[in-house]
Amino acid sequence: MEAFVEILVDTLKSMIEEERGLLCGVATDMEKLARLLSAIKAVLEDAEQKQFTDKAIQLWFQELNGVACEIDDVLDDYAAEASRIKYKNSGCFSLMCYPVAGNLVFRHKIGKRMKEILEKFNAIADERTKLGLSDQKRGSYFNASLETGSMVNEPKVLGRDEEKEQIVHILMKEKDRDDQNVSILPIVGVGGLGKTTLAQLVFNDERIAKHFEPKLWVWVSEDFDGKRIIKALINSIQRTTTGELELAPLQSNLQELLREKRYLIVLDDVWNENPWEWEKLKSVLECGSRGSSIVTTTRKQKVAEIMRTLETRYLSSLSDDQCWSLFRQQAFDCQEKQERLEAIGREIVKKCGGVPLAAKALGGFLRFKSEAEWNSVKCSEVWNLPEDETRILPALRLSYLNLPVELRGCFAYCAVFPKGSIIKKEEVIHLWMANGLISSNGTMEVEDVGAAAVTELHHRSLFQAVEKDVLGRARDHSFKIHDLVHDLARSVMEAKHGGTESNRTMMLDMPNDRLTVAFPIKITGTDQFCSFLPKCGSLRALIVRSPWWRAEKFTELRPAVSKLKHLRHVNLSRSDIILLPNSICDLWNLQILNLNDCDKLWSLPKGMRFLRNLRHLCLHRCRNLTHMPSGIGKLTCLRTLSMVVSGGKSGFQLSELRGLNNLREEELTIKHLERVEDKKHAEEACLTEKQSLRKLNLHWDSKRTLQRYNDQEVLEALEPCPSLQYLNISGFKGSSLFPSWISTVTEVLVWESAVDYIVGAQESTAADAAMSPSLKQLKLWNMPNLKGMLGREVQGTPGIFSQLQYLTFIDCPTLTLPLPRMPSLKKLCVVYCGPNVAWASISNLTSLQCLIIESIEGLSCFPEEMLQNLSLLESLDIGAIKDLRALPRNLACLTALKTLTVRECPKLESLRGLASLQELHIEKCYNLESLPMGTKALKSLTHLSIKGSYATALSEEVKHLHAVQVLDLRLFDNLTSLPDWFGDHLTSLRHLTLRFCPELETLPSSIQMMTTLQSLTIVGCDLLKPRCERGGEEWHKIKHIPDLMILT
Incomplete structure (x- = not known):
């Protein structure tokens, strides 16, 4: 909010200074408004902190937000009218020639609105005094109740044994390093994830106690005071209270106490991002003997980067089962109650998002509640639960209050995205731009400011990087938000606006109609668009999005879109739209037009040249776009232009690209x-x-x-x-x-x-x-x-x-x-080529790691020498070679081969020489007689996937795969059961998948003994599915498996 108000003040001052002669009577009110906004801005830091506990201040905040949005609308209207006059009068590029104030109707309308807003702001300004809001400087949001110590407060800590062992091992081997006396290991994670508890477990481990002397614990918090930390360390060693001394003697005293000792220090809850402050403290601590270590816990990745000498440990979320165990300890006092409420409790646990603080807090909150109250919590959002009893959001809110003011609105806005969704970096930056949450700062363009904001929120553990999506594809420029952090964002938005948008629902009847400024409204059809249009005059962002992968229902953008004159962001990506109305070119404030993946779109409107504020015209994968109008080259604000279509003698000319030298887009399609x-x-x-x-x-x-x-x-x-x-x-x-x-x-x-x-x-x-x-x-x-x-x-x-x-x-x-x-x-792919490829020359490629050969007609065998010299080959993929009868016999020479995939080779009879193989994937090779050389040779195999078989039983050879951890069986048309030896021999199996085995009816009893099995997926096995559901004949065999998925 503070950043938004600051942008409004800057805009008002700029308008007054540059266009005083054009404002004619409105300038005085604008000056008063700018002064009032500056005065109110001074108390916003105090209000921000108090609004979560004071309902009156929360309501004041909501009223302020509404009026601030009204000011934004007025300024938008003025800018739009100025642009309209400037660019629709050819040859005149000065507002002095066609002053906005010359339009008496428009001037009267603006003046009236300004007076109304000024009256509201006067009342808001008066109210701030009554509420006791002050212009105090930002203080600390931490209090003594959050202070931590070295003792583990939990009777039993779940889910952190592996991480504890890893850290203990790292710390104890640091004595062997010669390059430095002290090593620093940071633990990073979102609030409530268990960073302090993990550090306590390490601190109190017997091996650590024998290895380090002394062991010291300091709770640091937001106030990184080197002198205070040094005094705390001295007091901990001497077990006395240090008197008031200057810093220098304190430093000398601590060094004397630590010199030549192999110490362990835990600095818990560090927020300091000033490298100089850390270096000053670190220089004092570099007096210990070799192998001394410091463990630090923090929510901020940047803190870890400043302090670390060892690899940062990023704390992972707990599983639902681990959270359930924590929840159960707190929630139940008798077995009868657990049996009655377990189903509801497990649904509630899913709200915890793997955060132990949330699991324990919700369990304790519900311990003495009725079943009706349990159901109420199950149907509520965490951000709606009583804060004083659950303590979840107050713990997380420290991360929000610690944000720079310019990032708070950006973070809270992310509540508009559905929980668990993958958010594209570019998309969220564009939405921040559209809603006025970020602006250029003179040295950085607005997009760079947005990119820096995303990076900062990621470094503070509020955003989580996404390396791959659900299909395993890389997502380099995407992130997601932890469920509880999402709840935090929603709670902030609730406090500021009085409501927010549910995941897939339009909020058109909100008590505060200014919310259309803060949230993108999602629509899925042309008729729905027309129905909500009259209610959205202040809309900044319009996103057409389907509940599924595409927006098939949306085929037409009506001309009435021009009534949404405040629109800055229009996203029609993945829709079935064919043409855009020319009236979209009346949206003078439009900055972003996203048409990515509109593969039915064939032309752009003729008036595109009037969109002089357009910065991003996104046209990726518009495959049927065959016509673009001339004049695109006049859009000199463009930073993104992903595609152009040559128009020959008419339409877009390649020469128009000449003047677009501000383009930042790295990709261009012509x-x-x-x-x-x-x-x-x-x-x-x-x-x-x-x-x-x-x-x-x-x-x-x-x-x-x-x-x-x-x-x-x-x-x-x-x-x-x-x-x-x-x-x-x-x-x-x-x-x-x-x-x-x-x-x-x-x-x-x-x-x-x-x-x-x-x-x-x-x-x-x-x-x-x-x-x-x-x-x-x-x-x-x-x-x-x-x-x-x-x-x-x-x-x-x-x-x-x-x-x-x-x-x-x-x-x-x-x-x-x-x-x-x-x-x-490293990688060679040969696909849809003739059979006379010089296959033997592949042996020249001595660095080859991956070889893919597919869809080769008329090829029955490969030359034996093809695989010679390929000692680095790790992956071999042979597919859709219908006449292939055998692979080269010298597969055994591929000593580095880890993955073999053979698909749709119906005449292939055997596989040989695969001793080092770790993954084997066989698909629709119905003539394959056996697995390679008998599975006794596959001692390293951990993944086996067989798709397509006419066998009535699983091959006996599989029982020898003692190392296999993942087994995927699909399209076994005649398989009726798994063998009795299944659970006795596959002792390392962790993940079992059974898909589309229509005759499969039973599972072996021995599956109950498979304690390593973590997941079982059954899909398309119509006879087996009802037997494996809760209460079915097979349920008792599989109920111990943590992750069960049984689908039709």
């Missing part, structure tokens, strides 16, 4: 290059000046039937900047395979070309031009005349492809030339 008339028009794009460009996609229409092609000269003229890393070319029909500037591409080259039209096609190779020797990845696709990798003119040239790491051939049926030596190649 479509329909066949419409470019000649080399001159292509040169006018000036791609060499696009310094941020890293990835360039150039597309010609491969289905064209023109008599003359100018592809070669156009491609030559589209020379990019030297920093280009990725080039993708498709539909190209030029006179030679590569342009002269191909050496510009330093990382990845993807080439899809109809080379029938290349002169000398029979001699086409992948090195007809001087490629960059630093090229890392090359993908050659749909090249029916490509012979191989090297042409005669460069044969033997040193350095060609010397750094290439990834090579892919797709649909190159005439590929026959031997592969050259590529000393850095």
Whole structure:
């Protein structure tokens, strides 16, 4: 809130200073308003802290927020009217020529609204005094009740044994290090996750007690006072209270007490981000003997980075079962009550999000409550529960109150995202921009300010990085929010606004209609859009989003969208929209238009040139976009323009790219290059000046039937900047395979070309031009005349492809030339190529780690020498080779092979020589007689997946897989049961999956003895499913398994 008010004050002052002559009578009210806002801003820090415990202040805060949003609307209206006059009067770019104040109707309307707002603000300003709000400087939000000590307060700590053992091991081996006397190990995690408890467990371990002397514990908190910490350490050693001494004698005293001793110090709950303060304290502590250690706990990643010398330990959440055990200890005083309330309790535990504080607090809160009250908690959000009794949010709220004021609104806004959702970094930054929560600061553009905010919230453990999504795909620029942190954000938003949006529901009847400013409203259909339109005059962000993967129901954006004149963000991504109304170009404040993945969209409105405030035009994967209007080049505020479509003599011209040198987008796609008339028009794009460009996609229409092609000269003229890393070319029909500037591409080259039209096609190779020797990845696709990798003119040239790491051939049926030596190649893919590939030359690729061969017609066997020299090969994937009868016999020479995948090879009869294998995946190889050499040889196998079998019983060979941890059986059409030996022999099994085995009816009794089994997934086994559900005939066999998933 404070940051939002500050932005309003700055906007008002700027408007008054720059356009005083245009405000005509309104300037005085604006000046008064700016002064009032500044006065109120001074007490917001006090109000922010007190609003959570004082209902009157909370209501005052909500009223202030509503009026502040009204001011924002007025300023928006003024800016929009100014822009409208400025850009709809050709040749005039000065507001003095067409003053807004000259419009008497508009001036009267603005003046009236300003007076009304001023009256409200006067009342709010008066109320602040009555509420006792002061302009005190920010103080500490910590109190003595939070102070920690070294004793473990819990009778039994669950779920931290492994982490404790790891830390103990690390600390005790530090005595062997020669490079430093003291090592620092940080423990990082969100509030309530158990950082202090884990540190206490380590501190009190008997091995630690024997290894370290002395052991010292200091609770640090937000106030990182080096003198106080030193005094606490001295008092702990001497067991007396130190008198008031200056810092220097205290430092000397502590060093005397610690010198030549191997000590352990725990600094609990550290918030300090000032490296200098830490270095001053650290210099005093570097007097101990080798092997001395410091353990620090913190919520902030930045603190850990400043202090650590050892790898940071990021504390993980507990499992639902571990949380249930903690909850049960606190909630139940008798067995009868547990049996009666267990089902409800397990649902409540899911609210804990793996945070032990929440599990214990909720359990204690419910201990003496009735069943009706348990049900009430089950149906409530944590942020609605009594704070004084649960203590969950107050503990987490310290992280919020410790945030810089400019980050608080950004954090609270994240409550609009559904719990558990993966949030894209770019999306949340755009929404912060749209809602005025961030702004440029003179040295940084607003997008950079947003990126810094995301980084800071991540460093403070409020955001969690997401490395992969549910499908295992990398998510480099995404994050998620822990469920309890999400509850914290919602509680803040509730306090400020009086309500928030539920996960998939539009809140259109909120008591405060200004909430449309704070929350994006999600709609799923055209009719629904029209119905809510009259209620959303202040809307900043409009997001069309389906409950599932796509917004299929939304096909049309009505012209009435222009009534939402405050819109700054429109997201129609993944919708089925075909055309945008031209009225969208009346949204003068629009900053972001996201049309990513609108694959039915074929044209943009003609008036796009009027969107002069547009910063981001997102068009990724708009595959059917065939027309763009002229004038895009006038949008000089653009930072993102992901795709352009050449319009030939009409529509968008490549020359319009020349003036767009502020683009920050690293990727640019240019479509329909066949419409470019000649080399001159292509040169006018000036791609060499696009310094941020890293990835360039150039597309010609491969289905064209023109008599003359100018592809070669156009491609030559589209020379990019030297920093280009990725080039993708498709539909190209030029006179030679590569342009002269191909050496510009330093990382990845993807080439899809109809080379029938290349002169000398029979001699086409992948090195007809001087490629960059630093090229890392090359993908050659749909090249029916490509012979191989090297042409005669460069044969033997040193350095060609010397750094290439990834090579892919797709649909190159005439590929026959031997592969050259590529000393850095890690991965080779050969897909949809002819059977006459020089397979034996693969043995030249001595650094190869992954080999994929798929969909090769007419190939019955590979030459034995193909696998020679591949001592580093770790993964081999053979798929869809219908005539393949056997793999090379010398598989045994692949001593590093860990993963083998064989798919859809119906004539394959056997696999041999796989002693080192760790993962084996077999799919639809119905003729395969047995597993490799009998499974007795597969002593290292930990993952086995078999998909597709006509067998009526599981092979006896499987019983010898004593090391297997993951077993996945799918599409066993005739399998009726698992063998009795299953549980007796597969003693290491942790995860079992049974999918689409329609005849499978029973599980072996021995599965009850599988204590290592952590998860069982049963899907599409219609006979087995009802028997395995609670109360079914098989339930007693599997009820001990922690993670059960049984689906139709």
